Amino acid sequence: EAGVAQSPRYKIIEKRQSVAFWCNPISGHATLYWYQQILGQGPKLLIQFQNNGVVDDSQLPKDRFSAERLKGVDSTLKIQPAKLEDSAVYLCASSLAGGKDTQYFGPGTRLTVL
Amino acid sequence: KQEVTQIPAALSVPEGENLVLNCSFTDSAIYNLQWFRQDPGKGLTSLLLIQSSQREQTSGRLNASLDKSSGRSTLYIAASQPGDSATYLCAVRLGATNKLIFGTGTLLAVQP
Numbered sequence: 001e002a003g004v005a006q007s008p009r010y011k012i013i014e015k016r017q018s019v020a021f022w023c024n025p026i027s028g029h030a031t032l033y034w035y036q037q038i039l040g041q042g043p044k045l046l047i048q049f050q051n052n053g054v055v056d057d058s059q060l061p062k063d064r065f066s067a068e069r070l071k072g073v074d075s076t077l078k079i080q081p082a083k084l085e086d087s088a089v090y091l092c093a094s095s096l097a098g099g100k101d102t103q104y105f106g107p108g109t110r111l112t113v114l
Numbered sequence: 115k116q117e118v119t120q121i122p123a124a125l126s127v128p129e130g131e132n133l134v135l136n137c138s139f140t141d142s143a144i145y146n147l148q149w150f151r152q153d154p155g156k157g158l159t160s161l162l163l164i165q166s167s168q169r170e171q172t173s174g175r176l177n178a179s180l181d182k183s184s185g186r187s188t189l190y191i192a193a194s195q196p197g198d199s200a201t202y203l204c205a206v207r208l209g210a211t212n213k214l215i216f217g218t219g220t221l222l223a224v225q226p
Contacts, residue, residue, distance in 0.1 A: 004157070031212065042118070042203055042216030043158070056213060091157060095212065103214065105157035 002026065004106035006092050012112045018080035021109045025073070025094030031055075032069055033103060034077050035091040043091055049075065050097075079111075087113045116141045118206055120217035127194055128225050135189040135220045137204035142182050145207040149178050149189050152201040152219070161202075162189070194224045 005024040013019050025032050030051050035043035046065065048055040051072040060067070064083070069075040079086055089108040095101040117140045127133055137147070146165045150158040162171045162178040164187070170179040177190040187204055201221050205214040 009155075040218070042120075042205070042218050043214075044216070045213055048213070093158075101212065102160060102163070103212070105159075107155065107157045110155075 004092055004094055004104055006090075006106040006109055008109055009107065010110050010112075012114065013082055014114050015084055016081040018078065019082055019111065020076050020078045021090050021092075021111075023075045023077070023092030023106060025075070025092070026104055028096065029094035029104075030072070030097050031095045031101070032075050033093040033095075034067055034075070035093065037089040037091055037108070039088070046077070082111075082113045084113050087111055116144075116206060116208065116215045118204060118215050118217035120202075120204060120220050122220060123218065124221040124223075126223040126225060129194060129196060131194050131224075132190070132192050133194055133222070135191070135202050135204075135222070137187040137189070137217050139185045139187075139206050139215075142185055143209075144182065145209050147178075147180055147187050148205050148207065148214070149176075149187075150203045150205065152203060158203065191222075194222075196224045196226045198222060199224050 007022050032049045034046045037043040046060045047057040047067045049069040052069045067077045089110050091108045092106045093103040095103045119138050121136045148163045149161045164171045164180040175192040180187045201219045203219045205216045
């Protein structure tokens, strides 16, 4: 069974530029999560989708971050414009449903903002 | 607000030693607690999951305990090996939303 796929794996941009990350969850998984992991910290949930609806986006900086999950499968996370403090690893995870289902994580995208 | 703390932040041990990693959380109203392993450039791998009604879980050389009333969990690694070198994260799950709150992690280095 294929795992959670993410691309790109690495991205370097200058501040005020925009960037987008892509995630393809495990086939059949209804719930998709985006986490931000700053160096030296644990992952922090940015947004959670159930199919193509948002369940929790309370920690998403909505003035610059946006995410969508059209058709309830793939998802993209966008940052526009990027700030230095956005440098982090962005992890995507998926689970079969919500509730107590195990979350499976992708390899992450490492973003460096110069 | 739930906060999760892990001590120590980093640990270096010689191969073969037994070791304990600590995790504490401020709100005991958790659904379950999970320990993950993170290798550089890779995603998180789930190691052990303890339901709130359980006291411990074991998998091979790993044993995780949970004391919900005191807000603590420990991950015990027996006979450590260089391949155990990684960052270990604990996370608590909050109720029905499946939201995970992660600790800051412990970076483990096992010296051959």
